[in-house]
Amino acid sequence: MLFSLFCPIALGIFLLTYAHLQARRAEAMFPPRGEFVVVEGVRLHYLRRGKGKTVVLLHGSEGFLQDFTPLFNLLATEYDVIAFDRPGHGYSDAPHKNRITPASQARLIYAALERLGVVGPVLVGHSWSGLLLLHYALEFPKDVSRLVLISPWIYPSLAFPSPLLWIPLIPLVGPWLSMILLMPVKRILMRYHLARAFFPQPIPHDYAVLANALWQRYPRQITTFAQENTLNVKMSHALALRYPEIDLPVTILTGDLDRTVKPTDQAFRLHATLPHSHLIILPGHGHALLFSAPEIIFAHLKEVLQKDVETLLNESREEEKASKTRSDAKARTLVMRYGWNSVAYQILNPEMEHWFSEDGEAVIGFVRRNGVRIVAGAPICEEGQLASIIAKFEKIAQTQGERVCYFGATDRLRKALGENSFHSALPIGAQPVWKLSNWEEVIRKNSSLRSQINRAKNKGVNVDEWDATRAAESASLQRCLTEWLTTHPFPTLHFLTEPVTLNRLEDRRLFVAIRDETPIGFLILTPIPRRNGWLIEQIVRGKDA
Template sequence: MIIGWVVVAVIGALVLLSAGLMFFTLLAARYAEKLVPPIGTFVDVDGARLHFVDRGAGPVIVMVHGLAGNLRNFYALIERLSVDHRVVAVDRPGCGYSTMRSGEHPSMRAQAALIAQLIRKLHLGQPTVVGHSMGGALSLALAIDHPDCVRALALIAPLSNVERAPPNGLKILRIKSPLVQWMVAWMFSAPIGKLIHRESLKAVFAPEAAVESFDTSGGAVLGLRPWAFSAACKDMVAISREMAAIPPSYPTLTIPVSVIFGRQDAVLNHETHGEQLVAALPNGNLHVMEGGGHMILVTQPDHVADLIRQSTHHRSTSSA
């Protein structure tokens, strides 16, 4: 009898603890959204509700962010490039404020198809597509599968080949079990995430210093929401099996492809994902920035913006 009451008490305590953690996580998510609210427009495309910003006028640039990111990651480039370009930056499904009505998280190539639909729906023609990190892989898939939607690519520290191990600062996202993903997202992403968030940012920015305001200006705090954490886990797991199918098509890409890397990138190696990519492309070029890390779009935006401008005019860049 006593043992039975003890079991009931333990189960009750666990239920209360779980409910408390979930409530705290939800409060943290709402606080993150208060700090970093939507700044753009919403459009429906094939089961998705995409959030995007549309700034400036001129030649069109479409921006696709990386793993666990959102469109605010491009804030420094949007500010600079919208002076003389029309810049459209979009949240990938499950990131920022973009959602899937079906609840199913789309594969990378399915996400590329959604970006293609956005380009067509907004009548953007054939823009230059800028992709960062995993957004670079998605941009390559977009150009391969939907050539009518891409005039040129400008890829910043892109994932372009299979990575056998999770990149630095992102290992926590490699959770394969959907149940464990849900449990970590809803019970631990806020309390534990806050503890490791700073270290993760340091790892992603290394060797350069993390920008202090990146939580708000770059929208990083939105990644602590449970649904964003879960989407990032799904992207991490899927990308390892999807990535192998993309490189064989690189020789068929005849459009101009500019690849921009920091030589000291601690997340993705410029030789594997820059030099090997350019070697496989008919019309690719590589620019390697000394001292730059994975977040050169934030730490060195003037230089990166100039290189993107060159790519929109099909000029050649060289390694430095």
């Protein structure tokens, strides 16, 4: 009995002693290369070299400042470069009281840079540090000039973190318990991790030796890794909703063969979300761009740093405008081909976002409000593709922590939606459908409608159809609209309730009610292409009409 109890205890003591000796050996082989700065009681290790604009380098999860060695040496020839061991990594302490979150790390890095006299730096982050950089930009927007994200991991995975990662988080014994359990397979896990990161290039021998040595420094390293990859998932969801607020030039570099983070799920999505971002795809490269492409990264950084922030923002705005024009043209083609829903044409209104299917044969127009994607009507696609397009769109929304609402849903859409708690569908409500072929019969049967028409005629009201040129030249028509808007506030959904379309009359029809040669109201019709019909989009009238 005593023997069976003694063996595990003895084994644990042996492994702990062995780990301690290995850690001391690692520190002797690879001592701190730089200096230390203390902020909020936390000692941070950094390496600084060069002169010029300040560029700050922040490594990924399980990394060290040595991850940037090739790029650091290139940058130091022309810039003031600072590479940090992030809190809890390498030779930097972890926060004593706070968890290792993007928020806590951003505050510590900000405080360290302030202590070092750095103003408005360029922040460069690899992998997990992309999350840190975005948080930094949201919390300290005036204290950073631009961001460069390399192989970024910024969106949480839908996959549940490995149970092994929760072991280090067990109070008191977690880090030591994980060290005992993982010690026998540590080298295998390390090789697997590095092989994925460096694919398709081989693992540099010198870096493998360095990583094997510094990863011996348990329990701190394993605790940091566990916190970054488990507890931060929920925080990432919340942070993702704020990414569009970032008003800075952002460069995103990614390898198309990245096996650690999927570019389409991370870099591509971030580029589509950030208003002033530039995406650079490096063919034939994986996750470890810092080693496989330092010269390419350096060249792009030089190009970015040669331009002032305002120039970069102006270039970004022009590209956004051109991209929006291309998107609108593509969406319009699909609307005219497949537009069946009564609000189909309204996805072309300004401020609407467009999501296209991979084959380019489907588009969804939507706006974002409070964590919900509000879709204008339904997907614009072949009827037989509705269910699959809905599933793909909702999956993407779900990964970003957003729900979906179909505003203006019809029976046709509701049949394709099925039942789940992730989306909701709001019908427009019962609306009259008029056909020109039986219009006279409609008037004959509706006494209220007849009396309204007669009353208008008796007051000298006439109705004419105007073209876009005439509408643009009529100041009285604009006054009629302005007067109406002051008494009819509308939510900014940009469809259905968005009234300002006088400047966007392409494909629409405008009918103006005139009395004493002055417009007193107007009506705008929007096409429903596949049904050869028109939606009465707006009825605007003056207060005395």
